Amino acid sequence: MKLSKRLTAIVKATELTPYDHIWDCCCDHGYLGQQLMLQHPNSQIHFVDVVPHLIEQVEAQLITSSLSNWQCHCLDAADIELTNLAGKNQKHLIIIAGVGGDLLMDMVKAIYNEHSDRPNKPDLDFILCPVRQLHTVRQGLLDLELGLISEQIIQDNKLFYEVIHVSSQSAQAVSLVGNHMWNFSNSDHQTYRQIMMDHYQKQPNSLAKKLLSLYQALTESDQLS
Numbered sequence: 001m002k003l004s005k006r007l008t009a010i011v012k013a014t015e016l017t018p019y020d021h022i023w024d025c026c027c028d029h030g031y032l033g034q035q036l037m038l039q040h041p042n043s044q045i046h047f048v049d050v051v052p053h054l055i056e057q058v059e060a061q062l063i064t065s066s067l068s069n070w071q072c073h074c075l076d077a078a079d080i081e082l083t084n085l086a087g088k089n090q091k092h093l094i095i096i097a098g099v100g101g102d103l104l105m106d107m108v109k110a111i112y113n114e115h116s117d118r119p120n121k122p123d124l125d126f127i128l129c130p131v132r133q134l135h136t137v138r139q140g141l142l143d144l145e146l147g148l149i150s151e152q153i154i155q156d157n158k159l160f161y162e163v164i165h166v167s168s169q170s171a172q173a174v175s176l177v178g179n180h181m182w183n184f185s186n187s188d189h190q191t192y193r194q195i196m197m198d199h200y201q202k203q204p205n206s207l208a209k210k211l212l213s214l215y216q217a218l219t220e221s222d223q224l225s
């Protein structure tokens with residue numbers, strides 16, 4: 001199965017750190033999670049979707065697999081329960097991709113708030129790839145004080161996406177317009193910045209004005225090194 005450029009970029013972002021548990025939330029047909037099972041044989045891969053027939057299909061497929069590092073959950077992703085073995089703080093990665101930024105951020109907040117004040121609190125990383133409402137996501141991550149691990153711009157099938165990897169263990173504040181993903185010698189990145197500026201230019205409110213000026217102010221120093 002050949003993954004899209006967007007899902008391939010997400011898989012690549014998981015390679016930085018070993019995780020005990022990886023949650024493919026909003027998994028749909030489970031393509032991403034199935035690649036993660038191969039890539040991370042020592043991790044438990046959790047497939048989560050709120051639609052029963054989708055999870056039933058994924059489960060029916062996984063049962064025929066030779067791998068056993070998976071679990072399926074028919075759940076609202078906001079309600080996932082991150083388990084820790086007694087006395088052992090396990091590292092969890094939660095991936096949410098392919099849904100709108102507002103819904104995605106509701107899920108992140110619910111998961112983070114539910115688990116962050118537990119005595120044996122889990123080590124939490126997120127890889128997020130929203131469809132639209134990027135600013136809502138970035139502001140929400142700042143509010144939760146989830147710090148940046150990496151971020152990148154992906155162009156896939158004529159659409160642009162951002163893949164944002166954050167962690168409860170990182171102190172590097174997330175920027176509202178991205179600080180470590182731009183490469184202005186890449187014409188795709190110039191196009192993406194122009195799309196974002198055109199979008200905010202049309203909106204007559206103070207937040208849009210602020211975001212527009214942040215995009216305009218991006219400089220060479222914000223580029224990928």
Ligand SMILES: C[S@@+](CC[C@H](N)C(=O)[O-])C[C@H]1O[C@@H](n2cnc3c(N)ncnc32)[C@H](O)[C@@H]1O
Binds near residue numbers: 032050097
């Ligand atoms: C467009 S698919 C995204 C599939 C895949 N993550 C990707 O990025 O290609 C969106 C999926 O999100 C699921 N979904 C929507 N709201 C959800 C929720 N609250 N909890 C879990 N899954 C949800 C839908 O059932 C659908 O399968």
